[in-house]
Amino acid sequence: xxxxxxxxxxxxxxxxxLSSFSQAETESLTSIPRDLGLPVVVNTSINFLEVKSIxxxxxNFDAIVxxxxxxxxxxLAYNKALAPRGFIDYRDDEATKRLSEIWRPxxxxxxxxxxxxxxxxxxxxxxxGTVNYLRRIEAKFASDFDLTSFPYDQQQLAVHLISRTEPxxxxxxxxxxxxxxxxxxxxTSKIDGWDVGNVSLERSVEEGLRGTKxxxxxxxxxxxxxxxxxxSTIIVPLFCCLLIPLLVVWLNTLNSEEHEGFGMSNTEIxxxxxxxxxxxxxxxxxxxxxxxxxxxxxxxxxxLFALNYxxxxxxxxxxxxxxxxxxxxxxxxxxxxxxxxxxxxxxAPALCFGVAWAIIAIA
Amino acid sequence: xxxxxSRLQEFLRKHKNNVSDSGASKIHQAPIYAIVASVFIxxxxxxxxxxxxxxxxxxxxxxxxxxxxxxxxxxxIDMALQKSLARASIIxxxxxxxxxxxxxxxxQLYDELKDLYKDQKNKYGSGAAQFIIPPAISxxxxxxxxxxxxxxxxxxxxxxxxxxQAPIKGISISRDGPYLYGVAPVKDAKGKFLxxxxxxxxxxxxxxxxxxxxxxESAVFFDEELLEKNATQINREVFSDKNRFGIFVKLTxxxxxxxxxxxxxxxxxxxxxxxPFTKDFEGNHYGVVVIPLLNPAGTHLxxxxxxxxxxxxxxxxxxxxxxxxxxxxFGAVLISGVFLVVVKGxxxxxxxxxxxxxxxxxxxxxPDPIDLHDYQGPVQSIAxxxxxxxxxxxxxx
Numbered sequence: 001x002x003x004x005x006x007x008x009x010x011x012x013x014x015x016x017x018l019s020s021f022s023q024a025e026t027e028s029l030t031s032i033p034r035d036l037g038l039p040v041v042v043n044t045s046i047n048f049l050e051v052k053s054i055x056x057x058x059x060n061f062d063a064i065v066x067x068x069x070x071x072x073x074x075x076l077a078y079n080k081a082l083a084p085r086g087f088i089d090y091r092d093d094e095a096t097k098r099l100s101e102i103w104r105p106x107x108x109x110x111x112x113x114x115x116x117x118x119x120x121x122x123x124x125x126x127x128x129g130t131v132n133y134l135r136r137i138e139a140k141f142a143s144d145f146d147l148t149s150f151p152y153d154q155q156q157l158a159v160h161l162i163s164r165t166e167p168x169x170x171x172x173x174x175x176x177x178x179x180x181x182x183x184x185x186x187x188t189s190k191i192d193g194w195d196v197g198n199v200s201l202e203r204s205v206e207e208g209l210r211g212t213k214x215x216x217x218x219x220x221x222x223x224x225x226x227x228x229x230x231x232s233t234i235i236v237p238l239f240c241c242l243l244i245p246l247l248v249v250w251l252n253t254l255n256s257e258e259h260e261g262f263g264m265s266n267t268e269i270x271x272x273x274x275x276x277x278x279x280x281x282x283x284x285x286x287x288x289x290x291x292x293x294x295x296x297x298x299x300x301x302x303x304l305f306a307l308n309y310x311x312x313x314x315x316x317x318x319x320x321x322x323x324x325x326x327x328x329x330x331x332x333x334x335x336x337x338x339x340x341x342x343x344x345x346x347x348a349p350a351l352c353f354g355v356a357w358a359i360i361a362i363a
Numbered sequence: 364x365x366x367x368x369s370r371l372q373e374f375l376r377k378h379k380n381n382v383s384d385s386g387a388s389k390i391h392q393a394p395i396y397a398i399v400a401s402v403f404i405x406x407x408x409x410x411x412x413x414x415x416x417x418x419x420x421x422x423x424x425x426x427x428x429x430x431x432x433x434x435x436x437x438x439x440i441d442m443a444l445q446k447s448l449a450r451a452s453i454i455x456x457x458x459x460x461x462x463x464x465x466x467x468x469x470x471q472l473y474d475e476l477k478d479l480y481k482d483q484k485n486k487y488g489s490g491a492a493q494f495i496i497p498p499a500i501s502x503x504x505x506x507x508x509x510x511x512x513x514x515x516x517x518x519x520x521x522x523x524x525x526x527x528q529a530p531i532k533g534i535s536i537s538r539d540g541p542y543l544y545g546v547a548p549v550k551d552a553k554g555k556f557l558x559x560x561x562x563x564x565x566x567x568x569x570x571x572x573x574x575x576x577x578x579x580e581s582a583v584f585f586d587e588e589l590l591e592k593n594a595t596q597i598n599r600e601v602f603s604d605k606n607r608f609g610i611f612v613k614l615t616x617x618x619x620x621x622x623x624x625x626x627x628x629x630x631x632x633x634x635x636x637x638x639p640f641t642k643d644f645e646g647n648h649y650g651v652v653v654i655p656l657l658n659p660a661g662t663h664l665x666x667x668x669x670x671x672x673x674x675x676x677x678x679x680x681x682x683x684x685x686x687x688x689x690x691x692x693f694g695a696v697l698i699s700g701v702f703l704v705v706v707k708g709x710x711x712x713x714x715x716x717x718x719x720x721x722x723x724x725x726x727x728x729x730p731d732p733i734d735l736h737d738y739q740g741p742v743q744s745i746a747x748x749x750x751x752x753x754x755x756x757x758x759x760x
Contacts, residue, residue, distance in 0.1 A: 037486045154646070176571070177616050184620055197645060198620060203575070222645075332709065333737035335716070339708025340700075347696045354696075358689040362682050 045179035046219035110160035151230030197222030244276035245315035410691035429639035448545025451562035488568030533659035584611035585665035
């Protein structure tokens with residue numbers, strides 16, 4: 001009985017020792033690898049597999065994104081003979097389990113909104129200790145859209161990857177030409193209303209507390225808007241609206257026998273600016289309904305709207321001061337009024353369309 | 364047809380009435396239009412010259428930026444060579460190394476340095492490292508210890524270092540490929556020359572450093588024939604079709620997708636200095652600088668090509684030019700307006716009307732009555748005199 005108890009105690013102690021040894025080994029593998037020095041260099045690439053939708057008004061986009069992280073941890077090196085394929089592969093749950101047993105860079109998607117819709121993981125460990133972790137997620141990402149040049153604009157759909165558990169003196173995201181090639185390996189073929197460009201990668205750091213810096217890598221997919229739709233529905237109507245205030249000068253005539261030198265009276269002319277205001281307000285209402293973010297920033301469309309309002313204001317002034325109160329005639333006589341009217345007929349459109357051209361050219 | 368003709372005549376008559384009311388028929392329009400046209404031409408000229416100056420300034424700025432880019436590239440090459448030489452010198456002066464190399468104990472020498480070399484390679488991007496004994500025999504390659512004893516007299520830099528027994532640095536194509544080398548002599552305590560030790564820096568590290576420090580994209584090309592002939596142990600993947608670029612092969616690059624669209628083999632295929640140039644791609648403006656890679660003997664081995672984004676300059680220049688043209692248009696239109704309204708409306712037209720009335724008066728016809736309020740300034744006194752004359756003429760009749 002005593003012998004039996006002795007063996008039982010010895011066995012328990014043995015198990016405890018084994019378990020603590022095994023735990024210590026696991027803990028050591030989850031600590032940051034230092035054999036190549038710090039910071040640990042993580043080769044990073046992000047590939048946009050598919051962009052499902054772009055929501056400019058909400059400032060986000062839905063995409064399927066592959067993220068590849070490669071680092072070296074010599075503690076994971078093993079005999080080549082154990083991996084006939086050249087690596088040991090883990091998928092999904094297996095990969096999650098294996099990743100929990102080893103050190104890995106905790107890379108978060110800084111601009112991801114909510115949980116991913118789907119997620120696939122693939123982990124490969126090579127005999128020399130190189131770890132290749134590929135993660136595919138479908139998720140919604142927040143994105144800033146710069147609409148200054150709308151609808152002749154280019155946008156960057158960005159995915160920001162950041163390590164907030166390890167600062168930049170311990171982990172650094174880098175990329176090489178190979179990583180750039182991977183990021184552009186399977187180009188998103190088509191996004192409705194957009195032409196798709198290349199993916200570019202950029203390193204940066206996020207400032208933390210007490211001077212801590214967290215490494216960040218941004219992958220940006222360049223997209224160019226196909227301008228025809230917005231040009232025909234917004235820009236062309238805006239240019240047409242610019243013509244309405246000009247009718248105030250174009251439709252009137254000089255006639256010394258009627259209306260103090262003008263062919264038409266103020267009451268007949270004043271309806272044009274009124275109509276113009278309704279037209280422009282209606283157009284702006286429609287544009288803001290479709291592109292709400294446009295109304296909240298300084299951009300080409302808003303500048304053209306502003307020009308429309310300025311021209312409507314101008315037409316009101318012409319209608320009231322020139323046609324109603326005959327200010328120029330009263331101050332300087334009929335000849336000056338006549339000449340000023342003739343001058344307005346070509347100067348007003350020249351300046352108006354000159355400014356409109358400049359607005360578009362600058363954008 | 365008759366209806367159309369009558370309508371046309373009616374329109375012309377009405378139009379004539381409208382303009383003749385203000386006496387415009389008497390004004391010689393040509394000088395006025397000439398002045399207005401001159402105003403537009405002058406402002407267009409000012410805008411054109413301003414834009415030319417802006418573009419010229421931007422080009423100067425780009426040129427300065429490209430010169431700076433060239434200098435940065437050259438400095439980085441020098442820095443990498445200096446680092447290689449510094450590392451080689453440190454190792455060449457280690458007493459244990461001197462002793463083991465002097466005794467020609469290859470295995471012990473490797474054991475002494477293998478960990479140090481591994482660290483240098485993994486952490487700092489060091490490339491090939493080799494001990495060489497006269498006349499030009501590889502004694503030990505730290506990066507490939509199993510390969511030794513071969514003749515490397517095809518490398519002028521090694522021959523020079525062995526002959527001068529002095530430190531030397533430069534780009535060289537070894538059996539393992541091109542690197543940025545520093546070669547230090549190894550001498551024992553008595554000053555006896557034992558051989559040389561070379562340490563190198565990879566071009567990958569050079570390109571990565573440029574990218575990280577300045578965001579400069581780069582590509583390194585080497586003459587395929589020289590590489591094929593000398594770098595017999597280089598990874599053969601370098602010679603793959605995707606790396607072939609005219610007479611060169613691409614050794615490394617930071618963004619090949621972009622770079623391959625910016626340059627053509629002909630644009631870098633010259634042993635003479637290539638002037639920096641600019642290239643547009645996908646709406647972006649890039650500056651390209653080509654730095655020749657020469658060995659210490661002056662042989663042209665390849666090219667380091669650097670690229671920098673110059674978009675900001677172009678965007679600013681474009682914006683400035685648009686604003687200059689717009690303000691010029693404003694200037695021309697407003698000055699023309701002032702001239703037309705003041706000179707034509709305030710002086711010429713009233714004078715023309717008075718002249719017309721004077722003609723009627725002189726020929727005994729009854730002129731139209733005038734409103735003195737329509738005449739301003741000096742013309743008003745003439746109008747007043749005319750009015751008095753007309754009144755007197757009417758009372759005489």
